[in-house]
Amino acid sequence: MKKIILEKSTLLTLLVTSGVFMGGSCVFAEEPVERFTLGEFVVTASRVATNKSDTPANISVITKESIADNNYSDAAEAISKIPGVNVLGSGAKGTSMGQDKILINGDERVLILVDGRRVNLGSSGNYSADWLPPVNAIERIEVLKGAGSALYGTDAVGGVINIITKKGSELESHVTVRAASGSWNTEQYGITAGGATENGLGIFVSASKDRRGNYSYKDIDGDVKTMPNSGFNTDGVNLKLDQQIGKDNRITMQFEHLNTEGGAPFGYYGITTTDKHKRLNNNLSMRYDWKESTDNSGYMQIYRNHHHAQFLSPDKDNKSDFIDSTWGVDLQQSFKLSEKNNLITGISYYKTEVNNDVMFDGKKEIDNQAIFLEDRWKFADSWQLNTGLRFDHHSTYGSELTPRISLNKKLNEDTNVYLSWGKVFKAPTVQDLYWKQNMPYEYNGVWYDSWTLGNPDLKPEKGNVWTLGTNTKISEKTNFTASVF
Template identity: 65%
Template structure:
């Protein structure tokens, strides 16, 4: 309750601008395993950039201002996507295939494995595409909406190793390639505007005392996104790269049943 996703048109036409709102505020900080995913240039994030569902263990939602703990962009709240760990779910394979209207296709495969020494691996790949869709115009006739298709590909590789009884080190890589049309663009209805986005994110994280009240972590990461907006109108064209390099650490301190302190740093 209180979580809304606003899409600017149908999928394929939104150009990665499906905003996430908490209690009506779009200034929401989106994290993946505690790693900031909002763009460094604008502070925005999109639901289109979240990891595929088959790689997610759970999603934590913190409503209300969280700037004291999480810094900027956390005015409306925080959404933290927790990824699965190969060392915990063991050897597992999941395959999915689906099809639907307008030549829609969805494919997904998730493979995980672990060994007795606590080493785990997850590889998840998704492919989703759809052709142009139809709608009924003002005269009630079925009409094809030109340039409304999309083609999205995502890959996630996560490697984690247990260190001792309650510590863990992990490496995570994410790749997203999204290509789609924008039929409701500046040039009018059925425009030939289109977009392409490529994201490559990598992170190295170390957790200690995972099952303790005094747990903590440190991680370094790099988020990279390249966006190319194509249009027959020169003033509407755009081609840019957004890259963020960060380091963050957090430690919990438990003083009593009612007193707890969380301290951290981020750069």
């Protein structure tokens, strides 16, 4: 299936996408702000800071200036402006029960990172756009389109989105306040404060509140009615402390809290249900970086992501209490082997526990161990060859090996052309393996049980991805990006 979209305003976009493993995209953009620029450094495509013209990948950057200039209300709105990125909502905000999926080039198998830390749920492999950090806490967003399994493992089939948050040590002391209001008693509030002490301790904190009352709508007769149980209320807090140690080392502690509650007016029998949902996210991480400004940089981080969802209903069959908790550790080291050769290697481990009596008959666990490396070799003045390999061992399905090879031709400081090949895989989630739910149905006045069951013997989805692409900066406000995959 092919889709062609033509749109002309301050942004002129031509986008062509097709399939999951075979298709293409072409983007021509004239913008009021410099949102997708070469000559800048990106970290997501190679896991280390690399000049964009030396990066053989389709990667877009949304800066904090772009977020402010366009007055985006949330991160989901910002990323949805990138051609090829869609946020698939299952209803209006609040009524979707926090399950808005993020798609890249039509693929929902997208890895979401916050400061390089995996946040996808182990139960479903997804991460809702509603849970992304608030815009007032974001330094920039990097969106990598295409295969990322060789460096990031599962979930990175369609691409990777890395939300990079602000550091107090990189900001002048400040306090900012944001407020907005709108229809249906909509209110948005946000406050941020940040700065650094004399001894190098950076502090950044943001708090936000987003609420809306019940929707109003016109029925078929044109009468205005209220949609009951359609409002929501969300509170969030982000805290980041970073302390410089010595000349080039840093320790960072980060805490993210999100508490949201909303109605679920849509049910089997119309829009009159009284079901509600509550979600609580508490994520904590500790990271140590060494030799930050050198070619031999590295880091180690430990993290814990905790997600608690409650589905409340007078109907006992619709009730559910769900906990998805992941803890993990990442270790990464870069080596400058010569003037033209750099190597990056690392290991990662994470373990997910999912506890739900309704869907999984109690607690289920999965864990994954991985080791990866990538070599970047500039074998000529304008040519670069990247070769990478990752080995994953999953507690349920076994092992997986994912290689990648990329060839990059740098035409000048503003233009590059690249060709890449890589294997991708998507590991089965807890939901795929152990889901158990009764979905009763009625036939001729009689109700029958209909069980949806997972398969503990599932193996990963696998594929091969070829990509041919180019990036060029035509002027300060015009960039051209094209890729066929």
